[in-house]
Amino acid sequence: MNFNPFIPNEIIEKLNDDIKNDVINWNKLDVVYLKFINVPYEIENFIYRQIAKYGLVPINIDYTDCTYHTIDSSDSSNNMVSSDSTSVILSPMISKCEPIIFSTDDSFILIEYGNDEYALPMNLVYEFPNTLAQLIESIIKNDIIYENLADAKNDNILKTIVVDQKTGSSFLTQFIGITYFIQNDKLELLQGKVIYSAKTNNVEAVNIDLLEKELQKNDVVAITSDSVVTKEYIYNLKTKSLTKFQAPIVSIWDNYVLYSDGSISDLSFTWNTKISNSPLDYIFTENRICILDISGQVVIMNQKTRRILFSKTFEGAYSLSLDKDNSFIVKTTNGCYKISGDKDVNLIEKGANETYEESSKFNIFYPSLLDIFHTPFGFFYKGNFIGNEISGFYIKDKTAHVITEVGTWKIKF
Numbered sequence: 001m002n003f004n005p006f007i008p009n010e011i012i013e014k015l016n017d018d019i020k021n022d023v024i025n026w027n028k029l030d031v032v033y034l035k036f037i038n039v040p041y042e043i044e045n046f047i048y049r050q051i052a053k054y055g056l057v058p059i060n061i062d063y064t065d066c067t068y069h070t071i072d073s074s075d076s077s078n079n080m081v082s083s084d085s086t087s088v089i090l091s092p093m094i095s096k097c098e099p100i101i102f103s104t105d106d107s108f109i110l111i112e113y114g115n116d117e118y119a120l121p122m123n124l125v126y127e128f129p130n131t132l133a134q135l136i137e138s139i140i141k142n143d144i145i146y147e148n149l150a151d152a153k154n155d156n157i158l159k160t161i162v163v164d165q166k167t168g169s170s171f172l173t174q175f176i177g178i179t180y181f182i183q184n185d186k187l188e189l190l191q192g193k194v195i196y197s198a199k200t201n202n203v204e205a206v207n208i209d210l211l212e213k214e215l216q217k218n219d220v221v222a223i224t225s226d227s228v229v230t231k232e233y234i235y236n237l238k239t240k241s242l243t244k245f246q247a248p249i250v251s252i253w254d255n256y257v258l259y260s261d262g263s264i265s266d267l268s269f270t271w272n273t274k275i276s277n278s279p280l281d282y283i284f285t286e287n288r289i290c291i292l293d294i295s296g297q298v299v300i301m302n303q304k305t306r307r308i309l310f311s312k313t314f315e316g317a318y319s320l321s322l323d324k325d326n327s328f329i330v331k332t333t334n335g336c337y338k339i340s341g342d343k344d345v346n347l348i349e350k351g352a353n354e355t356y357e358e359s360s361k362f363n364i365f366y367p368s369l370l371d372i373f374h375t376p377f378g379f380f381y382k383g384n385f386i387g388n389e390i391s392g393f394y395i396k397d398k399t400a401h402v403i404t405e406v407g408t409w410k411i412k413f
Contacts, residue, residue: 007180011161014168019161022172026158032056032140037103042362045177045385046129046377047102050136052158052175061099100139113139129376162189162407173406176385186412187381194401194408196252196394198224198267219392219403222252224267231392234269251367252394253284256303262293264301275301275308281320281366283328284395288342290328292320298330300342309342319368365390369413370400379404381411 007023015023032051036044051058101112109125109132111118118135125132159172161180171191181189222229227236231249235242247261255267262276277293284290288309289301296317300310316333323329323338329348330337336349365372365379372381378388387404394401400411 007161011163011170011180011182014163015161015170019170019172022159023161026057029055029057029158031059033059033061033099035061035099035101037101039102039104039109041383042375042377042380042385043104043109043125043132044102045380046132047136048177049175049385050133051140054137054140055157056140057158111135111139113143116143126376162191164188176387176406187384188410189406190401190408190410192407193220193391193403195220195392195403196222196396196401198222198255221249221392221394222267224269229267250279251282253282254396256284256289258282258291262291264289273306275299279366280318281364281368283320283322283367283369285322285326290320292317292330298328298339300328300339310339312345319364319366321369367395370402370411371413372402372411381409 012020012023034047034051039047048058098114101110103110103112104122107122108119109122111120116139118139120131120135158175158179160174160176160178161170162173162183163170163180164183166183173189173191183189219231220228221231226238227234229235229249229252233242233244245259247259247263250258250260252258252267257265257267257269258279259265260278261274262279263272263274265272275289276291276297276299277295279291280294281292282290284303287303289303291299291301292314293299295313296315297311297313298317298320299308301308314330314332314337317330318333319331321329321331327341328339330339334350335347338346338348340346362373362375365374370381372379372386377385379386379390381402386402386409387406390402390404392403398413400409400413402409402411
């Protein structure tokens, strides 16, 4: 993912005055040039974010030049960057063309600046990302002199502009490794925390400050007609009573609630049934629920009748997916198995697939259908950084709402 410091005029023209003023203030920031050689996307994004914390504009010299001329370039590797980025808005006071060079081999990440060279073991960086952050800080503060080096509390520090091209609206969020993000059909970013309301069968923003102090300690995931639901509690708005669930909520998918003990209820909490052990992966369709639990057991249940349609243990199972004909697919370390008609099992692919290769390096964020991975450098969706922490999520109408410190991400699948 290449950093793009250029913001097209058509985006600038649609920004409100407050955001335009913030962007103008970015002109006062100093530049640090970077070069990446064989650096994984998660580390590259982490480096961008670390450098921006100090009020600097990180620029990949493979993506632009050192003179800050208008160029015609695009980053087709991700949907966060417009393909017609030809205008320059940033014009930092200092241009330092000597880059910090980051490269990796099988064992080390190498950092070069001028005559200085540094090396960190890759396994150390993945286990303790702060070691790389401290080295970047040392280079910035000790090896390079800047006129406007800032602290992380400076309001003018680089942020990310979020643009909705359909409505023309925009807002600023914390810097996520890119200067601007254009909403698209698969991935959107909503400002603040947006949760599911069973009262209106819709999603809505909630002012957590208006809720009871006890409730603020927990992550709100939904609101019903008379209650506020967190991962571990249900808070009755009429009686002001707080009741703890027998098991924490794993996920809300449409009007169903999945708990960490493998039980399921609806959002009215009028019934509860246990169908598996602790869930690992899961998929809810219009009329069926499929759960892969931590023992490798796959259970399919009819939503209306709550009757178990299928139950079988798969050795080495680590995730589920859905075929075009709505058949469930079980991915294992030995291959992929298709469950046809909720009864017949057929091996459709031998050996581990690409999902397993990725999951062997990072942790899958379940349900795996969302295609989110948890790396030591934060959570990523298809190579795009979405946040350091996920405080909650729910799924409504084949759209996941994933709440992070950046905002609420809408992911369609």
